Amino acid sequence: MSGSMTGWGIYKTPELNIAIRGLNSKYKEIYLHLPQDLIEAEPLIYKILNDRITRGRVDMYLNFNIEKIKxxxxxxxxxxxxxxxxxxxxxxxxxxxxxxxxxxxxxxxxxxxxxxxMYGYNKLSFEKIKKAVILAIDDFEKSKKAEGTRLIKNIRENILKIEKISKKIKIQFLNFRDVYTEKTRKKIEEIFKSDTDKNIINKDVVEIIEKYDVTEELVRLESHIKQLLMITKLDVSGKKIDFFTQEIFREVNTISSKIQDVNIVGLVIQIKELTEKIREQAQNLE
Structure with missing residues (x-):
């Protein structure tokens, strides 16, 4: 399951206090806050963190417990x-x-x-620090996984809401199409009177109705929703979720621009609001 970029990791020994904080960021940013005596070890500690972090801002604070130090x-x-x-x-x-x-x-x-x-950077002390750093990262990753699980749960709940609304849009569209087709047919018949060939009338009606047809958009919308539900069962990145939310946004925008029906426009607005929530949540995933 995907992990969140936000989280906390803490590990303490009699000599050391280590805290790791993760924040949301588009890029991977690692900042170390070390005592002066450990500046020499900074590249090695940085590498340990860098190998375990994929995205987001991470701050690691390492302090010696002065009361326990000789x-x-x-x-x-x-x-x-x-x-x-x-x-x-x-x-x-x-x-x-x-x-x-x-x-x-x-x-x-x-x-x-x-x-x-009586401390400093030497082979023995760094081995102790390295072990403590790794254990602090383990705790940090547990926190991120827990937060990531919660985010994915919320994202899936919102996707299921979108799926229900999209089905309502489909029903509303079919009703709209039937009513609008009949109204258009009557108007054309009134204009051209009864002596007009029915085939010509039907052709004109079809051409007009096609301008308001959103069948393809609804099919693509259903496909995007299914793909989102599928990938959120896997170890998915926030960027991939964001891609599909943009596709959903594009389809519902087209639907609302083609059909000026109050009920459908209202349902589209609901999907847009839910999609925006998903995008915000996905931005916090690695």
């Missing part, structure tokens, strides 16, 4: 010694007799003490 305290000896000597000289000049504020130096002098988070 840290390493690093002191810049050069900056520390420099700051210490300057403070020591200042104390001597001011005749201050107290211990030097080492904690102040470590805490407030920029660059003296830094905390390095």
């Amino acid at each position: 840290r390493k305290y690093i002191i810049n000896n050069y900056l520390f010694n420099d700051a210490y000597k300057k403070i020591q000289n200042m104390f001597k000049k001011l005749n201050i007799k107290q211990d030097l504020p080492i904690e102040y130096i470590l805490r407030d002098v920029e660059g003296v003490a830094t905390t390095q988070v």
